[in-house]
Amino acid sequence: MRSLLPLAPLRETFLGEMLLSLPDNMYTLKKSLGQHFLTDENISRKIVESLPVSDGQQVLEVGPGAGAITKYLLQIPGIHFKAVELDTEKVTYLEKTYPAIQGKLINESILDTALPFEGPFRIIGNFPYNISTQIMFKVLEWRPQVDIVVGMFQKEVAQRIASPHGNKDYGILSVLLQAFYKIEYLFEVHENCFNPPPKVKSAVIRLTRLEQPADIASERKFFVLVKTAFGQRRKQLRNPLKTMFSKELLASDPIFSKRAEELTVADFAALSHKMI
Structure with a gap:
């Protein structure tokens, strides 16, 4: 998903993209990048207000597009701001439209971006929906430096991230993120708030890094355990996990008669210490 300034007329092009005209400027909406621009x-403002900041705070925006939330971030005094945007055309547009952003744009995919700051920073964005799950794995990679994330996702993905155990939406992403972050489901965004309106609903969530993360044996063991358990989520755990634990433990511990979605994050963390 990407952002858009309001009141921009549009027309279809023969390339299947949309031209959006603004005074003294023009750019295209690229379907290949899953672009739907926020117009509300x-x-x-509500998204920006959901990110707590203090003087000197380092902030990275992911996918500024045409600047729907960028323009409000640039107005916050005392923060050190950068934005990462893959679309070169949008970078040019942003630099022409918002002179204050000069020197603060990283023209590449967030998935390929190196750490943008030294020291801690916070992330905000109207995340590209087609790579939003991958962005969350990037957040986990950067976890030592990223303490808060505010992002807009496809509603189903937001629900999955925030879902408690015992819920059909609860899965790999739920467990891996909740092991390290407190998840808050903040509000939903109607499709008519975008131009063009997407075919899916959207929601904004906030991740706040836990002071005491889950007690796991190691990230490698924990990640493999969770992904394997949910790989056959309809089966009792003793089936998908049979190569990871001793036969004695699999037979004696009643937890292995449960399915993956029945286990809490703490359950998975405890199991990681018992793996072979």
């Missing part, structure tokens, strides 16, 4: 100013 109240929602833009």
Whole structure:
């Protein structure tokens, strides 16, 4: 997903993209990048207001697009701001439209971006929906430096991240993120708040890093355990996990008669210490 300033007329092109015209400028909406531009100013402000910042705070925006939330971030005094945007055309547009962003744009995919700051920083964005799950794995990679994330996702993905155990939406992403972050499901965003309206609903969530993360044996063991358990989520755990634990433990511990979605994050963490 990407952002858009309001009141931009549009027309279809023969390339299947949309031209969006603004005074003294023009850019295209690229379907290949899954671009749907946010046009609702109240929602833009609400997203920015959901990210707590203090003087000197380092902030990275992911996918600024045409600047729907960027323009509000640039108005926050005392923060050190950068934005990462893959679309070169949008980078050019942002630099022409918002002179204050000069020197603060990283023109590449967030998935390929090196750490943008030294020291701690926070992330905000109207995340590209087609790579939003991958962005969350990037957050986990950067976890030592990223303490808070505010992002807009496809509603189903937001629900999955925030889902408690015992819920059908609870899965790999739920467990891996909840092991390290507190998840808050903040608000939903109607499709009519975008231009063009997407075919899916959207929601904004906030991740706040836990002071005491889950007690896991190691990230490698924990990640493999969770992914394997949910790989056959309809089966009792003793089936998908049979190569990871002793036969004695598999037979004696009643937890292995449960399915993956029945286990809490703490359950998975405890199991990681018992793996062969």
